[in-house]
Amino acid sequence: MFWLRLLLPAAILFSVPAEAHLFAPALLELQETSGSHVTIRWKQPIMRVMGSELRPVLPGECNGIGRPAVKQAGTGIEANWEIQCPEGLVGKSVEVEGIPSSRADVLLRIRLADGRSMRHVLTGDEPEFTVPARESRLSVLGSYARLGVEHILTGFDHLLFVLGLTLLVGGGRKLLWTITAFTLGHSVTLGLAVLGFVKLPPAPIEAGIAFSIYVLAVELARPGETGLLRAYPWPMAGLFGLLHGLGFAGALSEAGLPEGEIPLALFSFNVGIELGQIAFVVLVLFMWRFLRKMPLARHSFARLMPAYAIGSLAAFWLLDRSWAAV
Numbered sequence: 400m401f402w403l404r405l406l407l408p409a410a411i412l413f414s415v416p417a418e419a420h421l422f423a424p425a426l427l428e429l430q431e432t433s434g435s436h437v438t439i440r441w442k443q444p445i446m447r448v449m450g451s452e453l454r455p456v457l458p459g460e461c462n463g464i465g466r467p468a469v470k471q472a473g474t475g476i477e478a479n480w481e482i483q484c485p486e487g488l489v490g491k492s493v494e495v496e497g498i499p500s501s502r503a504d505v506l507l508r509i510r511l512a513d514g515r516s517m518r519h520v521l522t523g524d525e526p527e528f529t530v531p532a533r534e535s536r537l538s539v540l541g542s543y544a545r546l547g548v549e550h551i552l553t554g555f556d557h558l559l560f561v562l563g564l565t566l567l568v569g570g571g572r573k574l575l576w577t578i579t580a581f582t583l584g585h586s587v588t589l590g591l592a593v594l595g596f597v598k599l600p601p602a603p604i605e606a607g608i609a610f611s612i613y614v615l616a617v618e619l620a621r622p623g624e625t626g627l628l629r630a631y632p633w634p635m636a637g638l639f640g641l642l643h644g645l646g647f648a649g650a651l652s653e654a655g656l657p658e659g660e661i662p663l664a665l666f667s668f669n670v671g672i673e674l675g676q677i678a679f680v681v682l683v684l685f686m687w688r689f690l691r692k693m694p695l696a697r698h699s700f701a702r703l704m705p706a707y708a709i710g711s712l713a714a715f716w717l718l719d720r721s722w723a724a725v
Contacts (some may be wrong), residue, residue: 423503424520424549425475427455427495428574429488429553437461437484444503458491466653487512492529496639499523504549514621518656520545529587536663544662547671550650551679556608558679563615563709564685568632574645578680580633584640585647585671592648593665602723604645609716611639616710617648620703647672 424441443453467480484491498521505521507528519528519535520542526659531538551557564581568574588717591597618628628635647668656664 402623418594424503424546425453425495425501426508427493427521428508428510429493429504429508431487433512434487435484437482439467440477441467441479442472442475444475447473453495453497453505456496457482458488458493459632460485462492465475466493476721479648489531489532490530492527492673494527495521496526497707502713504545506546518546519553520549525666528660539660539663540667544671547668547673548670548673549674550647551672551675554646556605556612557646557676559617559709559712560608560612560639561676561679562683563612564618564632565680566705567615567619567628570684570687574680577632577636579675581640582673582676583644585642585644585672586640588641588644589647589651589669589672590665592645594661597645599648601646601647602659602720604642604649605723606717606720607642607669609645609713609720611642612713613710613717615639616706616713619706620710632716652654 401707426440428440428442430440439455439457441455443447460486461482464483467478469476469478471477490507493507493509495507498505504523505519505526507519508516509519509530510516511530517530517538519538521528522545541604559582561578564577565574568577588597592599615628618626652669
């Protein structure tokens with residue numbers, strides 16, 4: 400357990416930059432404004448793998464109108480332009496090249512002139528999508544579950560909090576109930592925020608998430624004392640889960656929800672988050688089981704390194720995000 404506590408947070412600390420979501424998915428949005436006129440929005444993160452390049456490939460039957468307008472939008476670069484597609488988008492294929500080398504999937508969002516909308520995740524294995532007359536429920540289920548898995552596995556702040564809970568609580572039934580409480584907490588606010596019942600600006604939420612990780616790190620740094628998190632891990636994890644759920648909602652709001660399938664899309668996204676979270680916890684426990692067989696160091700200062708690593712990164716995020724919120 401010691402070497403897991405020592406190595407895993409340190410590896411995260413020295414490999415993760417200030418942005419919690421390193422290789423966020425790109426977004427390709429096509430919206431029909433008439434039977435043949437389509438507006439394009441193409442947004443990709445500024446930070447990407449060196450030498451990689453994502454390039455949307457639109458239907459060959461469509462012709463561009465004018466030149467793209469390019470601007471910086473938050474942590475990404477956004478281009479907007481228009482095309483003319485005879486007989487609309489239905490039945491035509493949309494593709495994005497360069498996905499395997501970019502290490503980031505592409506969220507495809509399409510809105511047809513009749514008001515119907517659909518979402519799909521383009522991956523290195525499936526970089527092309529043919530616009531159907533109507534999106535199936537199975538397609539919605541798969542697309543949003545995949546989006547949820549990707550979001551949690553690229554959300555290093557959320558993963559760091561789950562790691563801290565695992566180090567604080569240990570394995571067994573106590574960890575199961577603690578992670579379950581965290582899951583229930585962020586599921587509640589995720590649904591409320593996406594459905595419009597809770598509306599808060601994203602910058603303070605992101606700062607609050609960083610603060611929750613810092614509080615957890617402080618608790619880890621005091622192994623001989625019993626604070627609220629150590630004494631009441633289930634209710635405290637659920638309480639902080641409410642805050643993290645608002646962060647998850649930001650990604651889902653950016654993706655949008657398909658009309659007529661909102662409950663299914665919301666459920667699928669949440670299931671994807673949980674699958675990714677469970678996979679991460681299983682990986683941590685597997686490493687724990689493997690590394691605890693190695694010779695253990697006995698230095699007391701070394702046992703505090705995980706807490707310092709997590710706390711240092713959380714403090715940096717807190718300052719950076721608080722500055723952005725001003």
